[in-house]
Amino acid sequence: MGNEAQSRLFELTGIRLPIIQAPMAAVSSASMAAAASDAGGLGSVGVGAMNAKGARETIQAIRRVSERPFNVNLFVHRPAIRDPGREAAWVKRFTKEFERFDAVPPATLKEIYESFATDDDMLAMLVEEKPKVVSFHFGVPSANSIRALHDAGIVLIATATSLAEAKILEAAGIDAIVAQGYEAGGHRGMFDENGRDDRLGTIALTRILVRNVRVPVIAAGGIMDGAGISAALRMGAAAAQMGTAFILSDESLADEAYRKALRSDAANHTVITRAVSGRPARSLSSRFTAAGETILDIEVPAYPVAYDLGKALNAAAKAKGEAGFGAQWAGQGAPLARAMPTSELMKVLMQEMQEA
Numbered sequence: 001m002g003n004e005a006q007s008r009l010f011e012l013t014g015i016r017l018p019i020i021q022a023p024m025a026a027v028s029s030a031s032m033a034a035a036a037s038d039a040g041g042l043g044s045v046g047v048g049a050m051n052a053k054g055a056r057e058t059i060q061a062i063r064r065v066s067e068r069p070f071n072v073n074l075f076v077h078r079p080a081i082r083d084p085g086r087e088a089a090w091v092k093r094f095t096k097e098f099e100r101f102d103a104v105p106p107a108t109l110k111e112i113y114e115s116f117a118t119d120d121d122m123l124a125m126l127v128e129e130k131p132k133v134v135s136f137h138f139g140v141p142s143a144n145s146i147r148a149l150h151d152a153g154i155v156l157i158a159t160a161t162s163l164a165e166a167k168i169l170e171a172a173g174i175d176a177i178v179a180q181g182y183e184a185g186g187h188r189g190m191f192d193e194n195g196r197d198d199r200l201g202t203i204a205l206t207r208i209l210v211r212n213v214r215v216p217v218i219a220a221g222g223i224m225d226g227a228g229i230s231a232a233l234r235m236g237a238a239a240a241q242m243g244t245a246f247i248l249s250d251e252s253l254a255d256e257a258y259r260k261a262l263r264s265d266a267a268n269h270t271v272i273t274r275a276v277s278g279r280p281a282r283s284l285s286s287r288f289t290a291a292g293e294t295i296l297d298i299e300v301p302a303y304p305v306a307y308d309l310g311k312a313l314n315a316a317a318k319a320k321g322e323a324g325f326g327a328q329w330a331g332q333g334a335p336l337a338r339a340m341p342t343s344e345l346m347k348v349l350m351q352e353m354q355e356a
């Protein structure tokens, strides 16, 4: 099956299969990306939580084992607007939880990683390393960054959760757009996490974008098998971007507790919460998401300041054998996740697409 958008994406990126293994910060790995790319798809690494040095090492690790094109993904969130009062109240709110694990919460919270919007070292590194594809989540980079990356011959992809965001990306010169539906695992890529969210599902959003933008649209959210990929292509998508489908792969960095949770009943009950990180993200139901249910949005510190506490609480809980505070992101298709090597999963997906 093929369509014009698919041909355009293949031409731009050099891939041969309409499958993008989604970038997943702390879950996708260099070996996962290499295996997905070697199979003909687009392997991705999520380096949004790394500095330029770490990201460069990840790029080099892929290049040591694969010669195929791959995608390096960054976060372009608005730098955190700090609110000391809200942050202190947040720490206080979770102090009892820390105490239950014989731990103390951090005295103050930090912005634990920098947005690409202000990270000149990251831009310089990318221009030097020239990965075939760079993708963005949470916003659009500056015109200068886009020009510098394009001048280096890099193809640019970015996430939209609405037509308005897609129009901004298209006008900025982004080469292909990920239509991220509400079903999707991980953080919603919405530019303004406090703005209106129409919560469009993958089918509606993909069709709205295919009909209204000229660049290739990549469907994402709840796509777990070849039948899902075929459906996305039939809707005019150039490819499917799949995250949750790869969490149980051999190359995934997900720990044993996360894998176990994904194989449990929690997979049938994914929840969007901002309590873990400060931005809305879809997670397996857990102790943390349950706590989040009674919390108002305005009580949560900015992203990724809230994540500083989330990560500290997870470390404290894990040290005592409690895995329910980890960032266990997963999409609504979670019960369909399969455990196998990435290369095998790519083969199975291809075969299922042909059958569909």
Ligand SMILES: Cc1cc2nc3c(=O)[nH]c(=O)nc-3n(C[C@H](O)[C@H](O)[C@H](O)COP(=O)(O)O)c2cc1C
Pocket (backbone or CB within 6 Å): 022, 023, 024, 025, 027, 046, 047, 048, 073, 136, 137, 159, 180, 183, 184, 185, 186, 187, 220, 221, 222, 223, 241, 242, 243, 244, 245, 247, 329, 330, 331, 332, 333
């Ligand atoms: C564990 C996990 C981590 C993710 N991390 C990122 C990320 O770092 N950057 C990004 O652009 N998208 C990230 N996403 C979202 C994916 O790009 C994609 O939108 C989503 O996985 C699609 O939905 P699915 O999980 O149902 O396949 C993540 C998703 C998951 C499941």
